[in-house]
Amino acid sequence: MTAAGWAQLVALIVVIGVTAPLLGRYMANVYEGGPSRFDRVFGPVERLIYRACRIDPQREQRWNIYTLSVLAFSVVGFLLLYLMQRIQSSLPFNPTDMANVAPALSLNTAVSFVTNTNWQSYAGESTLSHLTQMTGLTVQQFVSAAAGMAVMAALIRGLSRAGQRTIGNFWVDLVRTTIRILVPIAFVFAIVLVATGVIQNTHGFTAVHTVAGATQKVPGGPNASMESIKMIGTNGGDFFNVNSAHPFSNPTKFSDFLELYAILLIPFALAFTFGRMVKDKRQGYAVFSVMFVIWLVASLLTIFLEVGGNPKLDARGVGVTQTVSASSPGGNAEGKEVRFGPSASGLWAASTTGTSNGSVNSMHDSYTPAGGMVPLVHMKLGEISPGGVGVGLNGLLILAILSVFIAGLMVGRTPEYLGKKIQAAEVKLVAIYILVMPAVVLIFIAISTFVRSVSDVSLLNPGAHGFTELIYAFTSAGNNNGSAFAGITANTAWMNTALAVTMLVGRFFLIIPTLALAGVLVRKRRVPPSAGTFPTHTPLFVVLVIGVVLIVAALTFLPVLALGPLVEQLGI
């Protein structure tokens, strides 16, 4: 690993360490509805929205009403986005004359953005109009992220309140998250991105003449505004097909650093939000520690495996150099931008798969088998390190509840988490949450191996590598990540539909038990800690949760990994 690689990693940790607690404190105040110095700015906007939408901000909802509100909001969002794609050629602001999008692709794209997945079976610059990208996709990038954070706020209220029946008001949480958190940060960050060279214009294609005398069409568009919320909201859907490997989306090493920081900022900050909302900062530190340790290990593993390169290339003497030189960053360079190199690419790959972001600055398909397996496994852990905005913390809290349940079984006591007894109903809901994602991912992988279009059209590589592409695609969809391994043609009727169903199940079948858990926990009275209470803020608990995360993932996914990246790595 080069000095530049170490410098980027250390700088990222320092900047996150300084800013995440501050943002976490601010977000806690937003969700607790306390007075803020920004009330004069945001208050009138919120009140206008409440009045226009007939929302009573004082009226709280029980968990089932809160859940139905989430579902209703998502259905309407889907229908609008689907319709916009289907008629985009008749709508204004289409300087590139894009045709209407086909039904299966519209379904996949609408589901993808409503579920905060941002899986892209299409190439943005050659499929969608500027209007669809700006008012369809980008708006969903704000509100789907806000919906995830609202669900998180509800779960934390379930843990922090006692003897109550309501967990907040979804519409209020949605509005406050969007207006007070996402829009201001994304606005500032978009301007910063423009300063680094990310494009933001209303152009269509510009014809340019190359040095060789050919004519090339260079795409334009409102990219920085989308790039900004793409990172801040852990969305990942880019204006351009190659995502953050495109020089108009991520032009320099500095923009790469800033975008990476933007991916990680809110997910890590939410750990501190949690600590403040449950009135015990130590709980937040414990959650942060679990997130940080797993993220750091995944990052270092990916970086070292890619910096190490492919040993067969050196051994065979095929003239490929993998050593660092003045003109090469060294390591496995295939599928990577030279301006980033294997260190920054590996760090991005680990971060984007730990957060449900799904953007890429290199092609994961070109990684070494073991190097590509780390991002894949990182998603399979449930994207809790540090996780997508809101949903990542939800997953981690649910795994924490599972951990105290297992610890309770070991010592023969009724488990407790934050003073709430964990009983049959909670464990059933946790079981649903844990089982849904692996079930839908593995079932669709299994079915897809029998589908003719998958083997004939979609998979571009044979054998174990092709199977890894399939595993990656459904894992990415099921975890609402959205990153692609590359090397797979996803724009077929089967892949578009199967991935859409996987994304829907991976989003809403996890949100429902999460909110149900909030509903059952909010009723419970708090039990005072006793000598037998298992403390959940200690290093021992951090190790226990990490162990549970790894064991659950290994028990579920080791067999399928053995048929894909593991056997491929052994074959090198």
Add this chain to the structure above:
Amino acid sequence: MADVWVVLLIVAFFALCVGLVRGCDRIIGPDDAELAASTSGADTERERVGVAQ
């Protein structure tokens, strides 16, 4: 026609979601306040029946 299938798929999925909400509600069961209300309602009913007898 394909658009109709897409809308039907989405409606079917969200109907399933509503079913899961109801399933989770059954797992949770009624809360103490509801239980107390239903129990007192049943007691009143029993008392009324008792008076009639």
